Amino acid sequence: MTTPRLTALVDTLPSTVPFVGPETQERARGKPFRARIGANENVFGPSPAAIEAMGEAAAGVWKYCDPENFDLKQALARHHGVAPENVAVGEGIDGLLGYTVRLVTEPGVAIVTSKGAYPTFNFHVAGFGGRLATVPYRDDREDPDALADLARREEARLLYFANPDNPMGTWWPRETVSDLIDAVPDGTLLCLDEAYCEFAPDGALAPIDVDNPKVLRFRTFSKAYGMAGARIGYAIGEASVVANFDKIRNHFGVNRIAQAGALAALADRGWLAHVIAEVAAARRRIAAIAEANGLDALPSAANFVAIDCGRDGDFARRVLAELVARDIFVRMPGVAPLDRCIRISAGTPADLDLLEETLPAALAAASG
Amino acid sequence: MTTPRLTALVDTLPSTVPFVGPETQERARGKPFRARIGANENVFGPSPAAIEAMGEAAAGVWKYCDPENFDLKQALARHHGVAPENVAVGEGIDGLLGYTVRLVTEPGVAIVTSKGAYPTFNFHVAGFGGRLATVPYRDDREDPDALADLARREEARLLYFANPDNPMGTWWPRETVSDLIDAVPDGTLLCLDEAYCEFAPDGALAPIDVDNPKVLRFRTFSKAYGMAGARIGYAIGEASVVANFDKIRNHFGVNRIAQAGALAALADRGWLAHVIAEVAAARRRIAAIAEANGLDALPSAANFVAIDCGRDGDFARRVLAELVARDIFVRMPGVAPLDRCIRISAGTPADLDLLEETLPAALAAASG
Structure with missing residues (x-):
């Protein structure tokens, strides 16, 4: 056979x-x-309130999740001062990065990242046939100017940048990140991975601007919220960019217990x-x-x-x-x-x- | 911008x-x-034991899942009398069908299904650019002979067939399914969706043959095990075919609480x-x-x-x-x-x- x-x-x-x-x-x-x-x-x-919410949700797991992630998106939108249409909830940042790579990657398309940055992003790029172009770290930090330059030269469709950075833990102040955002070439989408942002000092996070279609911010319940095994994260961006996730995402893919846990975790400041x-x-x-x-x-x-x-x-x-x-x-x-x-x-x-x-x-x- | x-x-x-x-x-x-x-x-x-296991797992959800799904694969392999290498665990049948479509779909590739069968499968085919070719139901059942014929004519890479069928609830006896398996053309992979198999009468399920690389069986914890919101299912097949999921799957994508629940649910006969x-x-x-x-x-x-x-x-x-x-x-x-x-x-x-x-x-x- x-x-x-x-x-x-x-x-x-x-x-x-x-x-x-x-x-x-x-x-x-x-x-x-x-x-x-x-x-x-x-x-x-996770928050004791999130643990309790997840325990309570277990008996109701016979139901599929709400595929619109409505309640969580409402809460996240309020939390970030954006509209629900600016938020996509997905199966962790890993899942959302996979969708993002899939949205833009065709054979030969260049994707820019730093050499030594998040391997799972590279796994997705390889898995969809993208061509990875990399910039070395400089003094243990990602190099925003070099990344933007390479994205321009390569006509890259994605530029991956983490702030704070993983694996080094380093970070840039918001002004540098804002400058990078301004430098993103036309046609490139900046994947700003902020998985660790809640641990960062004041002044490290660029303001969220959902009018800018060139940036997606990636956040997660896996790190500061202590729910890595729950597989729930979100992206924030311009509404028409965010709407693209609905074309390809696994609509019923977010765990119902994770939805309940994330809602409770977000509320427990x-x-x-x-x-x-x-x-x-x-x-x-x-x-x-x-x-x-x-x-x-x-x-x-x-x-x-x-x-x-x-x-x-x-x-x-x-x-x-x-x-x-x-x-x-x-x-x-x-x-x-x-x-x-x-x-x-x-x-x-x-x-x-x-x-x-x-x-x-x-x-x-x-x-x- | x-x-x-x-x-x-x-x-x-x-x-x-x-x-x-x-x-x-x-x-x-x-x-x-x-x-x-x-x-x-x-x-x-779900089983009360599964609810308990999920509740107990909630506090430990700060840990990522075991990306090998080792314990559950061992248990499933024992349950089905196959090797763990014959089992892929994923984010529900929806997630596994998405991976399967992705594994085979290139522009112009034909995928065969029945007209009116599972819409999420069709969503994945469209999402990866496959060309859907359909066979009408006959007397409210999927038509195995016509499906195999069309797969052969179209040189289809996938043939989707559900037994029992959704949305009609009809089914074929194992002999018919075995005949369909025998009739799958070379180069075609039969996606045998058995989401509802636990509810089927005796004699409806074809025996599992993990030596056959032309068939993947899809099973789930969403239906008889009552865990639709947990997003956990599995595929059974020939080891080298199953290994392909590791090339593209979201390795840490299965919820840790779902793993614990599925293990307990499987044990509670x-x-x-x-x-x-x-x-x-x-x-x-x-x-x-x-x-x-x-x-x-x-x-x-x-x-x-x-x-x-x-x-x-x-x-x-x-x-x-x-x-x-x-x-x-x-x-x-x-x-x-x-x-x-x-x-x-x-x-x-x-x-x-x-x-x-x-x-x-x-x-x-x-x-x-």
Whole structure:
């Protein structure tokens, strides 16, 4: 029997995954991690009100979701001072990025991003046959001028830019982001990934302008709201641009329990403030642990800290492996020169006690 | 400011939705439905064990899901007597059908289905630029011989076939399905949508043969397991075919709470048997209500019953509108001659009391 005929594109794609999950590593290791601080998950968890709302929604999960995400869109629109027509709710930023790439990508189309930026975005670009053009980081930050220049030269249809940045945790002030927005060439759509924006200091976020069809802002309930496993995020943009998601999205694709949880999470500003404070404390603690080991921690506007291990990528990979061998799940940037760093998510005090306890031995083993 | 450049395909697509949700109708009506028996949801709900598992999983939703869906795939493989490599877990059958269409669709590629079959499949085909070729239903059933013939003539890459069928509820015995599988032309992939299979009588399901690369079986937790809002389903097939999903799927896209719920739901065979019995009773009751009103109910192997309103589509649409006006959410097939019917999902006794109470007046109003 012959196998099915796939597209020429799919035939060229590897069976791959942007990230290996910690569960996969645990199965390979045969034992669990003692600290899960590698995927920038929010260890402080969702709002108790969101947990309660999700628990209450479980019995009603026999119903499909409201495909219009009406209540959540209303609440998000109020929260951001925009109209519901400016908001698209989807299956996390990952899902929305996939839709966005699909909306613009045809064979040969150029998509611009930074070399070493979010791998899942690149996975989507490859998956739809786009041609990735990259700009190196400069001083551990994405380089807005170079990105805009490359987008112009390549006539790119998308420009990906994260602020705060992942994997480095660095950020630009709002003026720089506004300048980038102004510099986006005609025909290019700026994907402004703000997954970590709630952790950023004042002055880091450019104002939202839903009259500008050249920018989509991506936000999520996965990070500050502590609902990564719920798969719910949203995009904000000009109404006619946002309407395009309705052409291709999986209309009933958002989990009903996630809708209920997100609505409750958004309303609980006290819990959000608590999480942000805990994350800030964890960042300071991670920096102190790095310093105590003679390493530099990069300033971070996210819920993780990149620690510069002071040597090359091979060394940092050894440090990472030694931490993993000591039951600490961490990750690191994938390309030089970012890969001289390891990336530690803001953990609980107990998580960071373990980090403090194990990092010296991990460094010694990596050096030895 | 210019708008972003979209693909030529996307520019041709309408902003559309395969189904209008009952919540949308409720908002337009300004009042809730009294019976929600239009979307073939399982009003008897998920297993209490699944509800408990989802409630317990809510606090842990700060973690991303296991992108390998390992535990659930193991359990499904055991349940079906196949290997985990034969199983792909995804965001409901809708999500998996979208991935499947994407795997094979290039401009001009033909996809075969029945005229009036599942609209969401057609939405995906349009969304990826496929060319839909259709076969009429014959005696309210999909026509396997004609479908295989058309797939051969069109060199179709996909052939969609549902057993039991939606929207008619009809089914074929396993021998016919096995004959169809044998008749699938080389290069065509049969999408065998078995969303409703748990409700089917003995003898309706063809045996699963994971050595055959020409067939993918689609199953879901949305129907018999009562978890439509959780967005979790699976495909079973030959391992190398199934591996293709890993090239394009949203690896972290399945909700973590849904994973926990599905695992518990799959294990609770007692609840499943209870649901199946309740659905069978509801089908009998719907048929009796139809008969009492001088209408024929089609035999059904699903959790809904198509009632032949005895006249044309316009009449059935009026009957439907009159039921909706009486606060009963129901749907109906979209094309002739199927649209002489309305489709009633297996409701609770209270739901069907309402149907019994309102159908005579709805019919009278539609006739008057």
